[in-house]
Amino acid sequence: MQDKIVIVGAGVAGVNAATKLVDNGYPGELITIIDMGKDPYNRLPEEVMTGMLGAGGWSDGKLTYHTAIGGQLSKYTGEDKAMELMDQVITNFKRFHPKPEEVQCSNPETEPDFIKPYFGLRLFPVWHVGTDYLSEIAKNWYDYLVEKGVQFVWEHKVYSIDFNKNEVSLANHNFAGEIQYDELIFAVGKSGIDFAQQLANQYELPDEPKSVQIGVRFEAPQHHFQKLIDISYDFKLYRKYEDKGVSLRSFCTNNNAAYVAVEETYGDHSYNGHAKKDPKYLNNMTNFGILMEINGIEDPFKWSRDVVSKLQLEDTGLYYSPSRKPSTTSEGNGVTVTPINWMQLLGVSGAFEGYFDYIVEFINDMKKIFPTLEDDWGVYIPEVKYLSPEVKVNYKDLSLIDFPNVHFVGDALSARGITVSGSQGIYVAEGVLNEMLESEEYNKKLQQQ
Numbered sequence: 001m002q003d004k005i006v007i008v009g010a011g012v013a014g015v016n017a018a019t020k021l022v023d024n025g026y027p028g029e030l031i032t033i034i035d036m037g038k039d040p041y042n043r044l045p046e047e048v049m050t051g052m053l054g055a056g057g058w059s060d061g062k063l064t065y066h067t068a069i070g071g072q073l074s075k076y077t078g079e080d081k082a083m084e085l086m087d088q089v090i091t092n093f094k095r096f097h098p099k100p101e102e103v104q105c106s107n108p109e110t111e112p113d114f115i116k117p118y119f120g121l122r123l124f125p126v127w128h129v130g131t132d133y134l135s136e137i138a139k140n141w142y143d144y145l146v147e148k149g150v151q152f153v154w155e156h157k158v159y160s161i162d163f164n165k166n167e168v169s170l171a172n173h174n175f176a177g178e179i180q181y182d183e184l185i186f187a188v189g190k191s192g193i194d195f196a197q198q199l200a201n202q203y204e205l206p207d208e209p210k211s212v213q214i215g216v217r218f219e220a221p222q223h224h225f226q227k228l229i230d231i232s233y234d235f236k237l238y239r240k241y242e243d244k245g246v247s248l249r250s251f252c253t254n255n256n257a258a259y260v261a262v263e264e265t266y267g268d269h270s271y272n273g274h275a276k277k278d279p280k281y282l283n284n285m286t287n288f289g290i291l292m293e294i295n296g297i298e299d300p301f302k303w304s305r306d307v308v309s310k311l312q313l314e315d316t317g318l319y320y321s322p323s324r325k326p327s328t329t330s331e332g333n334g335v336t337v338t339p340i341n342w343m344q345l346l347g348v349s350g351a352f353e354g355y356f357d358y359i360v361e362f363i364n365d366m367k368k369i370f371p372t373l374e375d376d377w378g379v380y381i382p383e384v385k386y387l388s389p390e391v392k393v394n395y396k397d398l399s400l401i402d403f404p405n406v407h408f409v410g411d412a413l414s415a416r417g418i419t420v421s422g423s424q425g426i427y428v429a430e431g432v433l434n435e436m437l438e439s440e441e442y443n444k445k446l447q448q449q
């Protein structure tokens with residue numbers, strides 16, 4: 001039997017799922033992808049989170065290749081399968097890349113002595129696609145899926161899903177309607193976190209316990225960090241305070257042509273970063289998140305949202321530096337942020353409920369191992385990873401416990417990066433394909449042919 005599949009979200013997870021299906025002969029006409037953003041030919045650079053390839057479409061294009069990075073995957077699939085799925089995602093990005101030979105892998109192998117005893121360094125391979133190519137990749141990928149018959153519905157927001165009637169309700173400014181599905185792949189990413197929460201509440205979906213992931217985006221001239229960048233482009237410094245349930249890590253390091261990007265979630269501003277490949281964007285800056293993982297907070301989602309909302313001033317997030325000014329975006333505009341002085345930093349510390357001290361210590365220790373850094377840095381406050389409540393799913397196909405034809409994938413489930421999101425999408429598609437191959441009706445049809 002071949003089912004009508006509706007995918008909500010044309011992000012990394014949704015697009016990889018559709019690709020796996022059509023690559024394996026699933027009729028594109030039976031797949032509908034709905035996205036509130038735009039197709040890749042009309043998506044604007046400032047539309048950071050929505051449209052073809054979702055947040056991955058304007059990301060830094062770093063494809064991490066390790067199961068300890070980027071959220072949950074191996075817990076569902078096992079280690080070997082997880083790596084195989086990641087290979088498939090990387091292959092897809094290369095396949096639609098205008099210059100696949102430029103996709104390169106960095107794979108640091110030894111932890112340098114100079115970072116000890118202050119930090120550990122997590123070592124893992126990263127494939128670099130480059131932000132500049134993502135738009136071209138998105139177009140090539142989109143054209144392929146369209147050619148295969150996949151139906152796209154752009155600029156329509158799905159605002160409710162009836163899991164009992166198998167019905168998705170969607171609307172834009174001049175249309176509202178419903179679409180029926182047999183299988184639903186829910187892939188709304190971070191920009192759909194509110195919606196995921198709404199469904200979790202409505203259907204009382206059980207979830208897994210989570211930690212808080214919050215911190216700042218740190219920025220400084222690149223030369224201060226060069227000796228570590230030479231060893232690991234996307235270095236991951238980390239440290240742990242086991243007894244306090246807190247660990248910190250540098251997150252998503254961008255270099256050479258590195259820009260800070262504003263993320264808007266729930267109407268609040270937080271910060272992230274991306275790097276450009278084209279030499280015309282070189283600014284010789286480095287930025288990375290200093291993210292704390294805090295365990296044991298009762299309602300981590302609500303706690304993070306409260307902290308982020310307290311860190312807003314004049315409708316933006318905050319910038320603190322002992323000596324610098326906020327940078328510009330790659331389009332040459334100032335990053336939307338409100339500078340604060342050190343007195344106001346005390347308020348930041350209060351908003352973080354004591355946890356800001358860990359970040360201060362992290363920065364002070366970086367000054368020890370990168371001696372030229374001194375006061376030549378700034379922080380954009382806050383950076384946050386809203387780990388939406390991770391709904392409990394069946395590990396075999398990421399389907400909801402009570403609704404086996406509804407599959408949650410990507411950042412809307414438990415991913416925090418491109419390779420894991422894409423892998424989860426492919427994993428679900430494989431489940432659908434296997435089910436199809438096992439179905440009596442399909443086999444009967446095959447025999448009749």
Ligand SMILES: Cc1cc2nc3c(=O)[nH]c(=O)nc-3n(C[C@H](O)[C@H](O)[C@H](O)COP(=O)(O)OP(=O)(O)OC[C@H]3O[C@@H](n4cnc5c(N)ncnc54)[C@H](O)[C@@H]3O)c2cc1C
Nearest residue numbers: 009011012013036054055056062158189192410411417418
């Ligand atoms: C600036 C930035 C840089 C990043 N850099 C990296 C990086 O270098 N490496 C890395 O691994 N990760 C990076 N990430 C994270 C990565 O982009 C995400 O983890 C990944 O895109 C998640 O994939 P997804 O498919 O789950 O969601 P997304 O890719 O976010 O896609 C979700 C899609 O769902 C749509 N949607 C949401 N709600 C609805 C709704 N109600 N109705 C219809 N459509 C809806 C959105 O429009 C969006 O297109 C970055 C993120 C940002 C913001």
